[in-house]
Amino acid sequence: MSLRLTNSLSRRLEVFQPLAPGQVSIYCCGVTVYDLCHLGHARSYINWDVLRRHLIWSGYRVRFVQNYTDIDDKILRRAAEEGSSMAAVSERNIEAFVADMARLNILPADRMPRATGSLAAICALIGELEAKGAAYSADGDVYFAVMRHAGYGKLSGRDLGEQQQNAAGRVASEEEARKQHPFDFALWKGAKPGEPSFDSPWGPGRPGWHIECSAMVRAELGDTIDIHLGGADLIFPHHENEIAQSEAATGQELARFWLHNGMVNVGGEKMSKSLGNFTTIRALLDSGVSAMTLRLFVLQAHYRKPLDFTTEALEAAATGWKGLNAALTLAAGSDGERAAITPAQPASDPAALAPELAAARERFATAMDDDLNTSAALAVLFELARPLRALANRLERGDAAGGDPALGPALHQRGELLLELAAVLGLRPEAVSTPAAFAAGGPDQAAIEALIEQRRAAKACRDFASADRIRADLLQQGIELIDRPGGHTEWLRR
RNA sequence: GGCGGCAUGGCCAAGUGGUAAGGCAGAGGAUUGCAAAUCCUUUACCCCCAGUUCGAAUCUGGGUGCCGCCUCCA
The missing domain is CATH 3.40.50.620 (HUPs)
Structure with a gap:
């Protein structure tokens, strides 16, 4: 086509x-x-x-x-x-x-x-x-x-x-x-x-x-x-x-x-300087919305239609991107070149793809050829990403066989295709913001980590009341705790 | 007033003649000390009316509502 x-x-x-x-x-x-x-x-x-x-x-x-x-x-x-x-x-x-x-x-x-x-x-x-x-x-x-x-x-x-x-x-x-x-x-x-x-x-x-x-x-x-x-x-x-x-x-x-x-x-009106209802790109990106989230937000709509900018829609895009990003990050592995993938000739040989993947690639190309139907193209990406996301999470929990993300040929090929198609949309794996990136305001990193250690100790004694209090207090101050498998606790500013 | 566009589930949004992609949110389940996160499953007859057709969200006519341009503007 x-x-x-x-x-x-x-x-x-x-x-x-x-x-x-x-x-x-x-x-x-x-x-x-x-x-x-x-x-x-x-x-x-x-x-x-x-x-x-x-x-x-x-x-x-x-x-x-x-x-x-x-x-x-x-x-x-x-x-x-x-x-x-x-x-x-x-x-x-x-x-x-x-x-x-x-x-x-x-x-x-x-x-x-x-x-x-x-x-x-x-x-x-x-x-x-x-x-x-x-x-x-x-x-x-x-x-x-x-x-x-x-x-x-x-x-x-x-x-x-x-x-x-x-x-x-x-x-x-x-x-x-x-x-x-x-x-x-x-x-x-x-x-x-x-x-x-x-x-x-x-x-x-x-x-x-x-x-x-x-x-x-x-x-x-x-x-x-x-x-x-x-x-x-x-x-x-x-x-x-x-x-x-x-x-x-x-x-x-x-x-x-x-x-x-x-x-x-x-709010139903065109964003423009004269109306004063604009948000600059850098203000948005500096507020913690990632560049790829914004890209996904834009590409979920067809380019010719009006696009309403709301915080709800942006949050939906952020959550959606998180899942896609997990799959892309896994597919890219530690290979730095991967993250910098540039569009070029098809990176994968369609003839060598598994039938399911070849069909997905075809659906993507057809959607893009149809007046840049990025919304439909993204649907293909989400479907490709699902098994990779699932694996990414299993690896994170440490219950996948072998510590090495040896994807196996089928998943590897799926990952390659996902990266290739995502690059056509300019979507690339994005580093998740680290706590250090949000260093301003609230309790400092050392204080937070001290409290996390206190909570860990409380949990070890099965003193969950104290542990929950620490977690709730921190949340009050805008710090969210995330328990990871293996007793490790991460935190991030909300 | 002139020109153009849009109207799909709680929200965003594909689909232009054969019985509704995808994302978010919600619900159920798995997991968790509890949460969060994660994974699995699940939720619509398409603004109204009248036509065309074996069959329409999808075509035609008429409404209603919203938006853009007509002035600098991506």
């Missing part, structure tokens, strides 16, 4: 066929680096990372480009607020972005161009549009003329003739006055006094938002790419405008497939 994806252009499921056999070019709209990334970004980039991994796993060579928007009003405002510069704000947030993505096990893009590094290409493109009559300049600004571009609105289903021209009062009226049509958008904005600016044939200023993507796609990947990615909130106007600019300039179709991910909601 071949990969089918929902193409926003047709709003239909289409069989994916790259332009050049065996290789796929992808452009993903990146972030405006004025602040830290939140869970909406996490969802988007986790999903696209999975698309990329699935393509690689399926045997394609993938070239993946993602931009940084580092010229923007919000960055300027932020810089002004903190008395620093646009470059400083951008640099800081780019570093944070890279770190956050790495924590989520999102593969770095092959190229990550910045708007500030693409000015020559941007100006060239604007010049081309102006020369072709698709754009006009007005008072130092340059605008794209939507009425002169046949097909404007094809992505978002907007009809210029029928559109309510309700932009009045929402957009700076002076800018509105310069436009020939309300939907015309700025390719170049002339600098206002005191603003940082870049030189251009139209005078000092800075590029509009949409043009950078058109310029970067062309510079990095060519006139027509296979897949263009972004959040559903970018369909209009951003992607619509991108299409108009690029296609007016090149005469070629910009992207053959457009994929859009659904929003992360909080």
Whole structure:
């Protein structure tokens, strides 16, 4: 079965066929680096990372480009607020972005161009549009003329003739006055006094938002790419405008497939900076939610549907991940390379797999090929994991034959397959947080361990009342005790 | 107002014509000094109405409810 994806252009499921056999070019709209990334970004980039991994796993060579928007009003405002510069704000947030993505096990893009590094290409493109009559300049600004571009609105289903021209009062009226049509958008904005600016044939200023993507796609990947990615909130106007600019300039179709991910909601509303209902990726991860838990949470839903962020759902994902992680950890063994498994050609030879495992692999591939049905794919992972979890627990209790996790050929093969398929979803064994990692607050480690020793002594004398009191007291202070086989007691902060 | 999407058990969520995956929670069991953890087993007729069909959660028409975009936004 071949990969089918929902193409926003047709709003239909289409069989994916790259332009050049065996290789796929992808452009993903990146972030405006004025602040830290939140869970909406996490969802988007986790999903696209999975698309990329699935393509690689399926045997394609993938070239993946993602931009940084580092010229923007919000960055300027932020810089002004903190008395620093646009470059400083951008640099800081780019570093944070890279770190956050790495924590989520999102593969770095092959190229990550910045708007500030693409000015020559941007100006060239604007010049081309102006020369072709698709754009006009007005008072130092340059605008794209939507009425002169046949097909404007094809992505978002907007009809210029029928559109309510309700932009009045929402957009700076002076800018509105310069436009020939309300939907015309700025390719170049002339600098206002005191603003940082870049030189251009139209005078000092800075590029509009949409043009950078058109310029970067062309510079990095060519006139027509296979897949263009972004959040559903970018369909209009951003992607619509991108299409108009690029296609007016090149005469070629910009992207053959457009994929859009659904929003992360909080209490039924979209998570966004303006609503103030966002949680940053690092705040969540630093609060003790593991990166793989977040990944599982995201992948349990289909990428196109809205995903409601609730603590209940997140806790469910955490518990689910715990089980999966136990199986993955056992399968990976002590081999460090295993933990760092990267997607590649199929690691297992399907022909050599036991029938049950071959069927599981097939179900996984079919699910992923069906518009990235990660929810169904995860079900396969959970089923593969079950016997491994059971063994992991038996080993922990010490009642499995032999101390060595010699899995036996069948379980070994199952473990290998589980690791292979999990890697397609970017899921990898994750070290369980150690008490040391939660060293802040409450009783210190030495005190806790002293109490554990007291309790052990009490239990040895069958003084369970004292033992239970110690356990209850510690729980009051947020310390949970877990008795393990062999009289050993572990603890963790709740 | 225009465009688009969604509605499946207590919660999350697959399934697009043949009698409902998976996860969480719950229940029962095993285990445990008791707990926790772990393992096993177990729980639905799919928003409403009317159609099409031998047969629909799945197709058609009409409702109802919710969300996104139309302004920066993943």
